[in-house]
Amino acid sequence: MKLQTIVPLEKATKPIDYQSRLLLMGSCFVENMGNKLDYFKFQQLQNPFGILFHPLAIENLVQRALEEWCYKETEVFEQDGIWCCFDAHSEVRANSQRALLQRLNQQLHETRLGLRNASHIVITLGTAWVYRHKTTHKMVANCHKVPQKEFSKELLPIDAIIASLENMVNRIAEVNPEAQLIFTISxxxxxxxGFVENQQSKAHLIAAVHKVVKGHNVSYFPAYEIMMDELRDYRFYGKDMVHPNELAVDYIWEKLKSVWIDEDCYSIMDEVDGIQKGLLHRPFNPDSEAHQKFETSLRSKITYLQERYPFMKF
Known part of the structure; x- marks a missing residue:
């Protein structure tokens, strides 16, 4: 895809390689890029509490994980027969209170290990609009289809976002000073x-992130700017006309790869890609000699890769 490059990109000073351990937290963009990293078998932990849209939700996860502040019975609730938690996405749910608490606390533990051991931590912000639960006065990560009347909607001020992000940066630096933090805007x-309200929200996030980037040793990847300025055509959107489609995701991934993935990894990524495509192959005649040779060759390639990188699972 030939497009005019508009958004400037800075080469990473600490690129990602196959020894890197990544932790990705935040909005939908995390899933898009996380799925690419997963496809190429990089070591990563993606959204332990599911998609988190606003900075306070991500900050809460970071703080609770590092403080090992486990969830208790009073912090989960039943909604339409399913147990939920206001701190997590609706995909983090269970059929019983006990099962949900076990899952939440296990994910907290995984997040803590990720924060302490990650070489790269990617934090993607989606919105500055938040919902406050009127009964508990707590900002929630997800409303879980609880009636809207039980919440008040607020736009986070820029200063509040800056304070939240700086708290995250400082807390992570205390336990993992070598980690490279990368902020993005979804x-x-x-x-x-609303159209105007969305722009207000993104503007608050962008202003806050750039303030934090200038004041700390953290990086910014301009995914939002690439989508808005280089892919400013509806052919790059899905059917809902909101989410980037596969073409756009591939384009942004190539931009991310060009600045954040170590070039020495490219040949390995090609090997992984060949194996992934081979695994998807559906033969016309599975019993043929040609296909048996293909299967043997594919297994040999997988074994060869796993001898060098035991963490790769196919």
Whole structure:
């Protein structure tokens, strides 16, 4: 895809390689890039509490994980027969209170290990709009289809976002000073908030992130700007006209790869890609001699890769 490059990109000073351990937290963009990293078999932990849209939700996860502040019975609730937690996405749910608490606390433990051991931590912000639960006065990560009347909606001020991000940066630096933090703004527009309100939200996030980037040793990847300025055509959007489609995701991934993935990894990524495509191959005649040779060759390639990188699972 030949497009004019508009958004400037800075080469990473600490690129990602196959020895890197990544922790990705935040909005939908995390899943897009995380799925690419997973496809190429990089070591990563992606959104332990599911998609988290606003900075306070991510900050809460970081703080609770590092303080080992486990969840208790009073912090989960039943909604339509399913147990949920306001701190996590709706995909983090269970059929019983006990099962949900076990899952939440296990994910907290995984997050703590990720924060302490990650070489790269990617934090993607989606919105500055938040919902406050009127009964508990707590900002929630997800409303879980609880009636809207039980919440008040607020736009986080820029200063509040800066304070939240700086707290995250400082807490992570205390336990993992070598970790490279990478902030991004999700290119997914939250049009349910309104067109003007979405722009307000993104503006607050962008202003806050750049303030933090200038004041700390952290990086910024311009996913939002690439989508808005280089891919400013609806052919790069999905059917909902909101989410980037596969073409756009591939384009942004190539940009990310060009600045954040060590070039020495490219040949290994090609090997992994060949294996992944081979695994998807559906033969016309599975019993043929040609296919048996293909299967043997594919297994040999997998074994060869796993001898060098035991963490790769196919």
């Amino acid at each position: 290119p997914v527009r939250h049009l349910k908030d």
